[in-house]
Amino acid sequence: MEQDALQGEDVCRFMEASLEIILKFDNQGRILYGNALAQEDLGYGEKLTQLKLDVLFPGELHHENEDFPVETLEKMKEGMMYRKNGTCFPVRMTTVRNGENYLLFAINVAKRIETERKLVRMKEEMEETIKVRNEFVANVTHELRTPVNGIRGHVTNLLEAGVTGEVKSTLDIIIRCCENMSAIINNILDFSKLEAGKFVIEQKEFNFYEMVNHAVETNITAINAKGLRIMVNIDKSIPEYLVGDQLRLTQILNNLLSNAVKFTSVGYINIEVTKTVQFDDEIELFFVVSDTGIGISPEEKDKLFKSFSQVDASITRKYGGTGLGLSITKQLIELMHGTIHLDSEKGKGSSFSFSVRMHLSQNREEGVKAGERFEFINQNQDMSQYDDLEKIFLYGTQENQQEITSKMEKLIICLEVEAWDKAEAFAHNIKELVEQGPREVKKSAFRMEMNVRKANYEKSMEQYNNLKSALMENIGGK
Ligand code: ADP
Numbered sequence: 001m002e003q004d005a006l007q008g009e010d011v012c013r014f015m016e017a018s019l020e021i022i023l024k025f026d027n028q029g030r031i032l033y034g035n036a037l038a039q040e041d042l043g044y045g046e047k048l049t050q051l052k053l054d055v056l057f058p059g060e061l062h063h064e065n066e067d068f069p070v071e072t073l074e075k076m077k078e079g080m081m082y083r084k085n086g087t088c089f090p091v092r093m094t095t096v097r098n099g100e101n102y103l104l105f106a107i108n109v110a111k112r113i114e115t116e117r118k119l120v121r122m123k124e125e126m127e128e129t130i131k132v133r134n135e136f137v138a139n140v141t142h143e144l145r146t147p148v149n150g151i152r153g154h155v156t157n158l159l160e161a162g163v164t165g166e167v168k169s170t171l172d173i174i175i176r177c178c179e180n181m182s183a184i185i186n187n188i189l190d191f192s193k194l195e196a197g198k199f200v201i202e203q204k205e206f207n208f209y210e211m212v213n214h215a216v217e218t219n220i221t222a223i224n225a226k227g228l229r230i231m232v233n234i235d236k237s238i239p240e241y242l243v244g245d246q247l248r249l250t251q252i253l254n255n256l257l258s259n260a261v262k263f264t265s266v267g268y269i270n271i272e273v274t275k276t277v278q279f280d281d282e283i284e285l286f287f288v289v290s291d292t293g294i295g296i297s298p299e300e301k302d303k304l305f306k307s308f309s310q311v312d313a314s315i316t317r318k319y320g321g322t323g324l325g326l327s328i329t330k331q332l333i334e335l336m337h338g339t340i341h342l343d344s345e346k347g348k349g350s351s352f353s354f355s356v357r358m359h360l361s362q363n364r365e366e367g368v369k370a371g372e373r374f375e376f377i378n379q380n381q382d383m384s385q386y387d388d389l390e391k392i393f394l395y396g397t398q399e400n401q402q403e404i405t406s407k408m409e410k411l412i413i414c415l416e417v418e419a420w421d422k423a424e425a426f427a428h429n430i431k432e433l434v435e436q437g438p439r440e441v442k443k444s445a446f447r448m449e450m451n452v453r454k455a456n457y458e459k460s461m462e463q464y465n466n467l468k469s470a471l472m473e474n475i476g477g478k
Contacts (some may be wrong), residue, residue: 002256021081021091021106022349024098029061029068032101041108043084043373053104056081066083070095070102074135081106130196130472138194141185148185167233190251194331201335206246210275215253222261225422227410227429229268236274238285246360253287255325256352260291264393265293265429266392266403267349281360284338290351296344304342305330328352372374395436396474404433412450420455427452427460428465441470 015022021042024033034048042048042056054068061069074095076139077132082088090113093106095277111429155174163171180214216232223230259267270290276282296304305326333340336356344350391399407429414423427449434445450465 004367006374014133019107021104021108023053023056023106024101025053025103025104026101027068027070029070036387041083042081053120058082073102073104073402079106081108104245124429134177134196135186135193141189144185145182148178148181152182169418173403174403187328190328190342191324194328199331199335201248202245203243203245203359205241205243205363207240207357208242209234209240211246211250212253215250215257216271219257219261222258222270224264226261228261228264228266230271232271233273235274238283239274239360240359241361241363243361244356249356250334251333252354252356255329256287256289258283259325260289260293260350260352263350264291264293265425276355278360279439281362282357283360284355284357286353286355288353292349292350294344295348296342296350297346301342301344316454392437394435395434400433404430406455407433408464408468414456415452415460415464416454420452420458423452424449434471436449438470438474441474444470 006269017037018037022033022040023031023038025031031049031051034044039045039048044051052068053073057073057079060076061073070315074097076093076095078090078092080088081091089110091106091107092109093104097105119137145317151391152175159168159175163286191198212232212234216230220230228369246445257269257271260460268356269289272290273287275283275284294324330340333354333356334415336358338355338357340352342350391397392403394400407426411423411426412476414420414426420431425444431442431445431449444463444467448460448467451463
Protein backbone atom coordinates (compact mmCIF):
# COMPACT_ATOMS: atom_id res chain seq x y z
CA MET A 1 0.00 0.00 0.00
CA GLU A 2 2.82 2.36 1.00
CA GLN A 3 4.23 2.09 -2.48
CA ASP A 4 0.92 2.95 -4.12
CA ALA A 5 0.45 6.18 -2.17
CA LEU A 6 1.51 9.45 -3.80
CA GLN A 7 5.15 10.29 -3.23
CA GLY A 8 6.56 13.80 -2.99
CA GLU A 9 8.09 13.35 -6.42
CA ASP A 10 4.72 12.36 -7.95
CA VAL A 11 3.04 15.39 -6.45
CA CYS A 12 5.64 17.68 -8.04
CA ARG A 13 5.12 16.04 -11.43
CA PHE A 14 1.35 16.37 -11.20
CA MET A 15 1.60 20.00 -10.17
CA GLU A 16 3.80 20.72 -13.15
CA ALA A 17 1.40 18.97 -15.54
CA SER A 18 -1.74 20.48 -14.01
CA LEU A 19 -4.16 22.50 -16.12
CA GLU A 20 -4.72 24.75 -13.13
CA ILE A 21 -2.41 27.54 -12.05
CA ILE A 22 -0.76 26.42 -8.79
CA LEU A 23 1.13 28.83 -6.53
CA LYS A 24 2.78 28.24 -3.17
CA PHE A 25 3.23 31.28 -0.92
CA ASP A 26 4.06 32.10 2.66
CA ASN A 27 2.01 34.05 5.21
CA GLN A 28 3.58 37.32 3.96
CA GLY A 29 2.29 36.59 0.45
CA ARG A 30 5.75 35.85 -0.95
CA ILE A 31 5.51 33.42 -3.85
CA LEU A 32 7.70 30.38 -3.24
CA TYR A 33 6.69 28.30 -6.21
CA GLY A 34 4.65 28.60 -9.46
CA ASN A 35 3.95 25.62 -11.73
CA ALA A 36 4.69 25.64 -15.48
CA LEU A 37 1.23 26.94 -16.38
CA ALA A 38 1.48 29.78 -13.84
CA GLN A 39 4.91 30.82 -15.14
CA GLU A 40 3.69 30.83 -18.73
CA ASP A 41 0.18 32.25 -18.36
CA LEU A 42 1.14 35.09 -16.06
CA GLY A 43 4.12 36.02 -18.24
CA TYR A 44 6.77 36.19 -15.49
CA GLY A 45 8.51 32.89 -16.23
CA GLU A 46 10.80 31.81 -13.43
CA LYS A 47 10.81 35.35 -12.01
CA LEU A 48 7.39 34.58 -10.55
CA THR A 49 9.08 33.52 -7.30
CA GLN A 50 10.49 37.03 -6.84
CA LEU A 51 6.98 38.48 -6.55
CA LYS A 52 4.38 38.88 -3.87
CA LEU A 53 0.89 37.54 -4.46
CA ASP A 54 -0.83 40.94 -4.27
CA VAL A 55 0.83 41.85 -7.60
CA LEU A 56 -1.31 39.17 -9.21
CA PHE A 57 -4.50 40.36 -7.44
CA PRO A 58 -3.98 44.14 -7.21
CA GLY A 59 -7.66 44.91 -6.60
CA GLU A 60 -8.53 42.31 -4.04
CA LEU A 61 -5.32 41.95 -1.98
CA HIS A 62 -4.22 45.56 -1.60
CA HIS A 63 -2.76 45.91 1.94
CA GLU A 64 -0.73 49.07 2.40
CA ASN A 65 1.36 48.83 5.62
CA GLU A 66 -0.76 45.95 6.87
CA ASP A 67 -0.07 42.24 7.09
CA PHE A 68 -0.75 40.18 4.00
CA PRO A 69 -4.53 39.47 4.11
CA VAL A 70 -4.33 35.70 3.89
CA GLU A 71 -7.84 35.26 5.37
CA THR A 72 -9.30 37.34 2.55
CA LEU A 73 -7.56 35.11 0.07
CA GLU A 74 -8.78 31.97 1.78
CA LYS A 75 -12.36 33.17 1.46
CA MET A 76 -12.03 34.20 -2.20
CA LYS A 77 -13.69 31.78 -4.62
CA GLU A 78 -13.45 34.01 -7.68
CA GLY A 79 -11.21 36.87 -8.72
CA MET A 80 -9.36 38.71 -11.48
CA MET A 81 -5.75 37.61 -11.96
CA TYR A 82 -3.32 40.07 -13.60
CA ARG A 83 -0.51 39.20 -16.03
CA LYS A 84 2.84 40.92 -16.31
CA ASN A 85 1.62 42.82 -19.40
CA GLY A 86 -1.30 44.37 -17.47
CA THR A 87 -4.04 42.21 -18.98
CA CYS A 88 -6.21 40.09 -16.70
CA PHE A 89 -8.51 37.08 -16.73
CA PRO A 90 -11.25 35.76 -14.42
CA VAL A 91 -10.40 32.77 -12.23
CA ARG A 92 -12.16 30.36 -9.91
CA MET A 93 -9.85 29.52 -7.05
CA THR A 94 -9.24 27.76 -3.75
CA THR A 95 -6.54 28.39 -1.17
CA VAL A 96 -5.44 25.70 1.27
CA ARG A 97 -3.03 25.79 4.14
CA ASN A 98 0.06 23.63 3.72
CA GLY A 99 2.04 23.63 7.03
CA GLU A 100 3.43 27.15 7.53
CA ASN A 101 2.67 28.01 3.90
CA TYR A 102 -0.30 28.09 1.54
CA LEU A 103 -1.25 26.62 -1.84
CA LEU A 104 -3.46 28.48 -4.30
CA PHE A 105 -5.21 26.67 -7.15
CA ALA A 106 -6.74 28.87 -9.85
CA ILE A 107 -8.49 27.98 -13.09
CA ASN A 108 -8.93 30.41 -15.97
CA VAL A 109 -12.70 30.66 -16.64
CA ALA A 110 -12.57 33.35 -19.35
CA LYS A 111 -13.63 30.91 -22.07
CA ARG A 112 -16.45 29.48 -20.01
CA ILE A 113 -17.78 32.93 -19.12
CA GLU A 114 -17.55 33.97 -22.75
CA THR A 115 -19.46 30.84 -23.82
CA GLU A 116 -22.09 31.48 -21.17
CA ARG A 117 -22.45 35.07 -22.34
CA LYS A 118 -22.74 33.91 -25.94
CA LEU A 119 -25.45 31.44 -24.96
CA VAL A 120 -27.39 34.11 -23.09
CA ARG A 121 -27.02 36.44 -26.10
CA MET A 122 -28.13 33.71 -28.49
CA LYS A 123 -31.13 32.90 -26.30
CA GLU A 124 -32.11 36.56 -26.16
CA GLU A 125 -31.71 36.91 -29.91
CA MET A 126 -33.76 33.78 -30.51
CA GLU A 127 -36.52 34.99 -28.20
CA GLU A 128 -36.51 38.32 -29.97
CA THR A 129 -36.70 36.61 -33.39
CA ILE A 130 -39.59 34.42 -32.25
CA LYS A 131 -41.35 37.47 -30.80
CA VAL A 132 -40.96 39.44 -34.03
CA ARG A 133 -42.03 36.43 -36.09
CA ASN A 134 -45.09 35.83 -33.93
CA GLU A 135 -46.12 39.46 -34.20
CA PHE A 136 -45.63 39.23 -37.95
CA VAL A 137 -47.69 36.02 -38.13
CA ALA A 138 -50.44 37.59 -36.00
CA ASN A 139 -50.57 40.65 -38.27
CA VAL A 140 -50.40 38.76 -41.54
CA THR A 141 -53.00 36.19 -40.54
CA HIS A 142 -55.29 39.01 -39.45
CA GLU A 143 -54.77 40.78 -42.78
CA LEU A 144 -55.47 37.53 -44.65
CA ARG A 145 -58.58 36.74 -42.68
CA THR A 146 -60.29 40.00 -43.64
CA PRO A 147 -60.31 39.47 -47.43
CA VAL A 148 -61.16 35.77 -47.07
CA ASN A 149 -64.17 36.65 -44.93
CA GLY A 150 -65.07 39.35 -47.43
CA ILE A 151 -65.03 36.90 -50.35
CA ARG A 152 -67.02 34.34 -48.39
CA GLY A 153 -69.63 36.94 -47.41
CA HIS A 154 -70.16 38.18 -50.96
CA VAL A 155 -70.28 34.68 -52.43
CA THR A 156 -72.78 33.60 -49.76
CA ASN A 157 -74.95 36.58 -50.75
CA LEU A 158 -74.84 35.50 -54.39
CA LEU A 159 -75.75 31.93 -53.43
CA GLU A 160 -78.62 33.12 -51.29
CA ALA A 161 -79.87 35.22 -54.21
CA GLY A 162 -80.64 31.87 -55.88
CA VAL A 163 -78.07 31.18 -58.61
CA THR A 164 -78.16 27.80 -60.33
CA GLY A 165 -76.18 25.51 -62.65
CA GLU A 166 -72.54 26.14 -63.44
CA VAL A 167 -72.46 29.47 -61.60
CA LYS A 168 -73.65 27.79 -58.42
CA SER A 169 -71.04 25.02 -58.71
CA THR A 170 -68.32 27.64 -59.17
CA LEU A 171 -69.54 29.63 -56.17
CA ASP A 172 -69.66 26.44 -54.08
CA ILE A 173 -66.03 25.81 -55.01
CA ILE A 174 -65.09 29.36 -54.00
CA ILE A 175 -66.78 28.86 -50.61
CA ARG A 176 -64.84 25.63 -50.10
CA CYS A 177 -61.59 27.38 -51.05
CA CYS A 178 -62.37 30.07 -48.47
CA GLU A 179 -62.95 27.42 -45.83
CA ASN A 180 -59.64 25.75 -46.64
CA MET A 181 -57.88 29.08 -46.52
CA SER A 182 -59.44 29.92 -43.13
CA ALA A 183 -58.37 26.52 -41.77
CA ILE A 184 -54.78 27.15 -42.90
CA ILE A 185 -54.79 30.65 -41.39
CA ASN A 186 -56.08 29.28 -38.08
CA ASN A 187 -53.46 26.55 -38.07
CA ILE A 188 -50.65 29.02 -38.63
CA LEU A 189 -51.96 31.26 -35.87
CA ASP A 190 -52.32 28.35 -33.43
CA PHE A 191 -48.86 27.09 -34.25
CA SER A 192 -47.36 30.48 -33.61
CA LYS A 193 -49.24 30.86 -30.30
CA LEU A 194 -48.19 27.39 -29.15
CA GLU A 195 -44.57 28.16 -29.99
CA ALA A 196 -44.70 31.39 -28.01
CA GLY A 197 -46.16 29.47 -25.04
CA LYS A 198 -49.19 31.78 -25.14
CA PHE A 199 -51.74 29.05 -25.43
CA VAL A 200 -54.22 28.82 -22.60
CA ILE A 201 -56.46 25.77 -22.17
CA GLU A 202 -59.93 26.82 -21.04
CA GLN A 203 -61.83 25.10 -18.24
CA LYS A 204 -65.52 25.40 -19.06
CA GLU A 205 -68.44 23.05 -18.81
CA PHE A 206 -69.58 21.42 -22.06
CA ASN A 207 -71.68 18.52 -23.31
CA PHE A 208 -69.19 15.81 -24.29
CA TYR A 209 -71.58 13.82 -26.51
CA GLU A 210 -72.63 16.92 -28.41
CA MET A 211 -68.97 17.79 -28.89
CA VAL A 212 -68.21 14.40 -30.52
CA ASN A 213 -71.36 14.67 -32.60
CA HIS A 214 -70.37 18.11 -33.77
CA ALA A 215 -66.93 16.87 -34.88
CA VAL A 216 -68.59 14.04 -36.83
CA GLU A 217 -71.20 16.36 -38.34
CA THR A 218 -68.45 18.67 -39.59
CA ASN A 219 -67.04 15.81 -41.64
CA ILE A 220 -70.20 13.93 -42.55
CA THR A 221 -70.64 15.51 -46.00
CA ALA A 222 -67.13 14.44 -47.02
CA ILE A 223 -67.64 10.99 -45.48
CA ASN A 224 -70.88 10.43 -47.36
CA ALA A 225 -69.48 11.89 -50.57
CA LYS A 226 -66.75 9.24 -50.50
CA GLY A 227 -69.21 6.50 -49.64
CA LEU A 228 -67.39 5.75 -46.38
CA ARG A 229 -68.87 4.28 -43.27
CA ILE A 230 -68.45 6.05 -39.91
CA MET A 231 -68.98 4.44 -36.53
CA VAL A 232 -68.81 6.22 -33.21
CA ASN A 233 -68.72 4.31 -29.99
CA ILE A 234 -68.59 6.12 -26.66
CA ASP A 235 -68.31 4.31 -23.34
CA LYS A 236 -71.40 5.56 -21.55
CA SER A 237 -69.73 5.67 -18.17
CA ILE A 238 -68.33 8.97 -19.45
CA PRO A 239 -70.57 11.66 -17.97
CA GLU A 240 -72.53 13.87 -20.32
CA TYR A 241 -71.06 17.09 -18.99
CA LEU A 242 -67.32 17.63 -18.55
CA VAL A 243 -65.14 20.62 -17.77
CA GLY A 244 -62.32 21.40 -20.16
CA ASP A 245 -61.54 23.08 -23.46
CA GLN A 246 -64.35 22.04 -25.77
CA LEU A 247 -63.10 24.05 -28.73
CA ARG A 248 -59.62 22.54 -28.61
CA LEU A 249 -60.85 19.00 -28.03
CA THR A 250 -63.10 19.41 -31.07
CA GLN A 251 -60.10 20.69 -33.00
CA ILE A 252 -58.04 17.60 -32.08
CA LEU A 253 -60.83 15.21 -33.00
CA ASN A 254 -61.68 17.11 -36.12
CA ASN A 255 -58.11 17.06 -37.34
CA LEU A 256 -57.73 13.31 -36.87
CA LEU A 257 -61.13 12.69 -38.37
CA SER A 258 -60.63 14.91 -41.40
CA ASN A 259 -57.25 13.25 -42.04
CA ALA A 260 -58.92 9.83 -41.79
CA VAL A 261 -61.51 10.92 -44.37
CA LYS A 262 -58.89 12.55 -46.57
CA PHE A 263 -56.67 9.46 -46.71
CA THR A 264 -59.38 6.78 -46.99
CA SER A 265 -61.19 6.00 -50.20
CA VAL A 266 -62.85 2.70 -49.36
CA GLY A 267 -64.01 1.27 -46.04
CA TYR A 268 -64.74 2.83 -42.74
CA ILE A 269 -63.71 5.24 -40.02
CA ASN A 270 -64.16 4.29 -36.42
CA ILE A 271 -64.14 6.51 -33.34
CA GLU A 272 -63.94 4.86 -29.93
CA VAL A 273 -63.92 6.76 -26.64
CA THR A 274 -63.37 5.08 -23.29
CA LYS A 275 -62.77 6.24 -19.76
CA THR A 276 -59.42 5.03 -18.43
CA VAL A 277 -59.07 6.69 -15.04
CA GLN A 278 -61.32 8.70 -12.76
CA PHE A 279 -59.86 10.16 -9.61
CA ASP A 280 -61.66 12.74 -7.48
CA ASP A 281 -62.98 15.21 -10.00
CA GLU A 282 -60.47 14.31 -12.70
CA ILE A 283 -61.17 11.93 -15.58
CA GLU A 284 -58.90 10.56 -18.29
CA LEU A 285 -60.45 9.80 -21.66
CA PHE A 286 -58.90 7.57 -24.28
CA PHE A 287 -59.79 8.14 -27.94
CA VAL A 288 -59.05 5.93 -30.93
CA VAL A 289 -59.66 7.22 -34.46
CA SER A 290 -59.01 4.47 -36.98
CA ASP A 291 -59.46 4.23 -40.72
CA THR A 292 -58.97 1.79 -43.59
CA GLY A 293 -57.03 4.28 -45.69
CA ILE A 294 -53.61 4.48 -47.33
CA GLY A 295 -51.71 3.95 -44.05
CA ILE A 296 -48.33 5.26 -42.96
CA SER A 297 -45.01 3.39 -43.04
CA PRO A 298 -42.76 3.19 -39.94
CA GLU A 299 -40.17 5.57 -41.49
CA GLU A 300 -42.84 8.14 -42.25
CA LYS A 301 -44.28 7.76 -38.77
CA ASP A 302 -41.25 9.36 -37.11
CA LYS A 303 -41.65 12.60 -39.05
CA LEU A 304 -45.35 12.84 -38.57
CA PHE A 305 -45.78 14.94 -35.46
CA LYS A 306 -43.13 17.48 -36.43
CA SER A 307 -44.19 20.85 -37.79
CA PHE A 308 -44.56 21.34 -41.53
CA SER A 309 -44.08 17.64 -42.10
CA GLN A 310 -46.02 15.67 -44.62
CA VAL A 311 -44.98 12.15 -45.33
CA ASP A 312 -44.05 12.82 -48.93
CA ALA A 313 -44.31 15.57 -51.48
CA SER A 314 -46.63 13.67 -53.80
CA ILE A 315 -49.14 13.44 -50.94
CA THR A 316 -49.02 17.21 -50.51
CA ARG A 317 -49.73 17.67 -54.20
CA LYS A 318 -52.61 15.24 -54.18
CA TYR A 319 -54.24 16.06 -50.84
CA GLY A 320 -52.98 19.56 -50.00
CA GLY A 321 -52.31 20.79 -46.46
CA THR A 322 -49.53 22.52 -44.57
CA GLY A 323 -48.30 19.64 -42.41
CA LEU A 324 -49.13 21.60 -39.26
CA GLY A 325 -52.25 19.71 -38.23
CA LEU A 326 -50.67 16.80 -36.35
CA SER A 327 -47.98 18.93 -34.76
CA ILE A 328 -50.68 21.25 -33.35
CA THR A 329 -52.79 18.26 -32.36
CA LYS A 330 -49.89 16.73 -30.43
CA GLN A 331 -49.14 19.98 -28.62
CA LEU A 332 -52.80 20.52 -27.71
CA ILE A 333 -53.02 16.97 -26.36
CA GLU A 334 -49.92 17.54 -24.26
CA LEU A 335 -51.45 20.76 -22.88
CA MET A 336 -54.37 18.58 -21.79
CA HIS A 337 -51.88 16.26 -20.01
CA GLY A 338 -52.17 13.48 -22.57
CA THR A 339 -50.17 11.68 -25.25
CA ILE A 340 -50.78 10.65 -28.85
CA HIS A 341 -49.78 7.42 -30.52
CA LEU A 342 -50.03 5.97 -34.01
CA ASP A 343 -50.43 2.38 -35.18
CA SER A 344 -50.45 1.95 -38.90
CA GLU A 345 -49.66 -0.36 -41.74
CA LYS A 346 -49.02 0.96 -45.21
CA GLY A 347 -51.96 0.21 -47.48
CA LYS A 348 -54.16 -1.11 -44.69
CA GLY A 349 -55.09 1.87 -42.55
CA SER A 350 -54.10 3.97 -39.58
CA SER A 351 -55.17 4.17 -35.99
CA PHE A 352 -54.41 7.33 -34.02
CA SER A 353 -55.01 7.04 -30.28
CA PHE A 354 -54.71 9.75 -27.65
CA SER A 355 -55.56 10.47 -24.06
CA VAL A 356 -56.64 13.76 -22.44
CA ARG A 357 -57.56 14.77 -18.92
CA MET A 358 -60.78 16.62 -18.17
CA HIS A 359 -62.65 17.52 -15.01
CA LEU A 360 -66.07 16.41 -13.88
CA SER A 361 -68.77 19.02 -13.69
CA GLN A 362 -69.72 19.89 -10.11
CA ASN A 363 -73.11 21.26 -11.10
CA ARG A 364 -74.59 18.13 -12.67
CA GLU A 365 -75.83 14.80 -11.50
CA GLU A 366 -74.45 11.96 -13.62
CA GLY A 367 -77.20 11.41 -16.13
CA VAL A 368 -75.87 8.26 -17.80
CA LYS A 369 -75.92 4.72 -16.60
CA ALA A 370 -72.63 2.87 -16.57
CA GLY A 371 -72.29 0.03 -19.04
CA GLU A 372 -74.43 1.54 -21.79
CA ARG A 373 -72.80 2.66 -24.99
CA PHE A 374 -73.49 5.56 -27.25
CA GLU A 375 -73.38 4.58 -30.89
CA PHE A 376 -73.63 6.48 -34.08
CA ILE A 377 -73.47 4.83 -37.48
CA ASN A 378 -74.17 6.47 -40.80
CA GLN A 379 -76.21 4.68 -43.38
CA ASN A 380 -73.70 4.05 -46.12
CA GLN A 381 -73.11 0.33 -46.39
CA ASP A 382 -73.55 -2.96 -44.71
CA MET A 383 -70.63 -3.28 -42.31
CA SER A 384 -70.14 -7.01 -42.85
CA GLN A 385 -68.59 -6.45 -46.25
CA TYR A 386 -65.62 -4.79 -44.58
CA ASP A 387 -64.79 -7.76 -42.42
CA ASP A 388 -62.15 -8.72 -44.87
CA LEU A 389 -60.99 -5.52 -46.43
CA GLU A 390 -58.13 -7.13 -48.30
CA LYS A 391 -60.59 -9.00 -50.50
CA ILE A 392 -62.10 -5.69 -51.63
CA PHE A 393 -58.83 -4.65 -53.16
CA LEU A 394 -58.04 -8.08 -54.56
CA TYR A 395 -59.12 -7.73 -58.16
CA GLY A 396 -61.70 -10.26 -59.27
CA THR A 397 -63.01 -11.34 -55.85
CA GLN A 398 -66.72 -11.14 -55.23
CA GLU A 399 -66.17 -8.33 -52.70
CA ASN A 400 -64.08 -6.43 -55.24
CA GLN A 401 -66.69 -6.79 -57.99
CA GLN A 402 -69.47 -5.66 -55.69
CA GLU A 403 -67.51 -2.63 -54.61
CA ILE A 404 -66.63 -1.69 -58.21
CA THR A 405 -70.27 -2.08 -59.30
CA SER A 406 -71.47 0.02 -56.37
CA LYS A 407 -68.94 2.79 -57.10
CA MET A 408 -69.68 2.70 -60.84
CA GLU A 409 -73.40 3.16 -60.10
CA LYS A 410 -72.70 6.11 -57.87
CA LEU A 411 -70.26 7.58 -60.38
CA ILE A 412 -72.75 7.54 -63.25
CA ILE A 413 -75.33 9.36 -61.14
CA CYS A 414 -72.76 12.00 -60.23
CA LEU A 415 -71.74 12.34 -63.88
CA GLU A 416 -75.35 12.77 -64.96
CA VAL A 417 -75.88 15.62 -62.51
CA GLU A 418 -72.34 16.89 -63.05
CA ALA A 419 -71.46 16.69 -59.36
CA TRP A 420 -67.78 16.78 -60.25
CA ASP A 421 -66.27 16.63 -56.78
CA LYS A 422 -68.13 13.50 -55.79
CA ALA A 423 -67.57 12.01 -59.24
CA GLU A 424 -63.84 12.54 -58.84
CA ALA A 425 -63.87 10.74 -55.49
CA PHE A 426 -65.69 7.75 -57.01
CA ALA A 427 -63.48 7.68 -60.12
CA HIS A 428 -60.48 7.64 -57.79
CA ASN A 429 -61.99 4.80 -55.71
CA ILE A 430 -62.57 2.78 -58.86
CA LYS A 431 -59.00 3.34 -60.03
CA GLU A 432 -57.75 1.98 -56.69
CA LEU A 433 -60.11 -0.99 -56.84
CA VAL A 434 -58.77 -2.08 -60.25
CA GLU A 435 -55.14 -1.45 -59.30
CA GLN A 436 -54.36 -5.17 -59.48
CA GLY A 437 -56.49 -5.76 -62.58
CA PRO A 438 -55.49 -6.24 -66.23
CA ARG A 439 -53.81 -3.45 -68.17
CA GLU A 440 -56.81 -2.58 -70.28
CA VAL A 441 -59.03 -2.06 -67.26
CA LYS A 442 -56.38 -0.07 -65.38
CA LYS A 443 -55.81 2.18 -68.40
CA SER A 444 -59.53 2.94 -68.78
CA ALA A 445 -59.93 3.67 -65.08
CA PHE A 446 -56.92 6.00 -65.18
CA ARG A 447 -58.21 7.89 -68.22
CA MET A 448 -61.65 8.11 -66.73
CA GLU A 449 -60.29 9.69 -63.54
CA MET A 450 -58.29 12.21 -65.60
CA ASN A 451 -61.35 13.29 -67.57
CA VAL A 452 -63.56 13.46 -64.51
CA ARG A 453 -60.94 15.62 -62.86
CA LYS A 454 -61.06 17.97 -65.85
CA ALA A 455 -64.87 18.02 -65.53
CA ASN A 456 -65.19 16.99 -69.19
CA TYR A 457 -68.64 15.46 -69.47
CA GLU A 458 -68.38 13.87 -72.95
CA LYS A 459 -64.95 12.34 -72.44
CA SER A 460 -65.82 11.16 -68.92
CA MET A 461 -68.91 9.38 -70.24
CA GLU A 462 -66.90 7.87 -73.08
CA GLN A 463 -64.28 6.52 -70.67
CA TYR A 464 -66.96 5.36 -68.30
CA ASN A 465 -68.45 3.23 -71.07
CA ASN A 466 -65.00 1.97 -72.13
CA LEU A 467 -64.26 0.95 -68.58
CA LYS A 468 -67.61 -0.73 -68.23
CA SER A 469 -66.99 -2.86 -71.35
CA ALA A 470 -63.46 -3.70 -70.24
CA LEU A 471 -64.79 -4.76 -66.84
CA MET A 472 -67.53 -6.87 -68.43
CA GLU A 473 -64.95 -8.65 -70.56
CA ASN A 474 -62.61 -9.26 -67.68
CA ILE A 475 -64.74 -9.92 -64.66
CA GLY A 476 -68.00 -10.75 -66.34
CA GLY A 477 -66.28 -13.36 -68.55
CA LYS A 478 -64.81 -15.22 -65.57
P1 ADP B 1 -52.00 18.75 -42.74
O1 ADP B 1 -52.21 19.87 -41.78
O2 ADP B 1 -51.27 19.14 -43.98
O3 ADP B 1 -53.22 17.90 -43.00
P2 ADP B 1 -51.12 16.80 -40.83
O4 ADP B 1 -50.06 17.14 -39.85
O5 ADP B 1 -52.51 16.70 -40.33
O6 ADP B 1 -50.95 17.78 -42.04
O7 ADP B 1 -50.73 15.41 -41.49
C1 ADP B 1 -49.43 15.24 -42.01
C2 ADP B 1 -49.33 14.06 -42.93
O8 ADP B 1 -49.56 12.86 -42.22
C3 ADP B 1 -50.35 14.04 -44.05
O9 ADP B 1 -49.93 14.84 -45.13
C4 ADP B 1 -50.36 12.56 -44.40
O10 ADP B 1 -49.27 12.27 -45.23
C5 ADP B 1 -50.13 11.88 -43.07
N1 ADP B 1 -51.40 11.43 -42.46
C6 ADP B 1 -52.08 12.03 -41.45
N2 ADP B 1 -53.17 11.32 -41.10
C7 ADP B 1 -53.20 10.23 -41.93
C8 ADP B 1 -54.10 9.10 -42.08
N3 ADP B 1 -55.19 8.97 -41.33
N4 ADP B 1 -53.78 8.19 -43.03
C9 ADP B 1 -52.67 8.32 -43.79
N5 ADP B 1 -51.81 9.35 -43.71
C10 ADP B 1 -52.05 10.31 -42.79
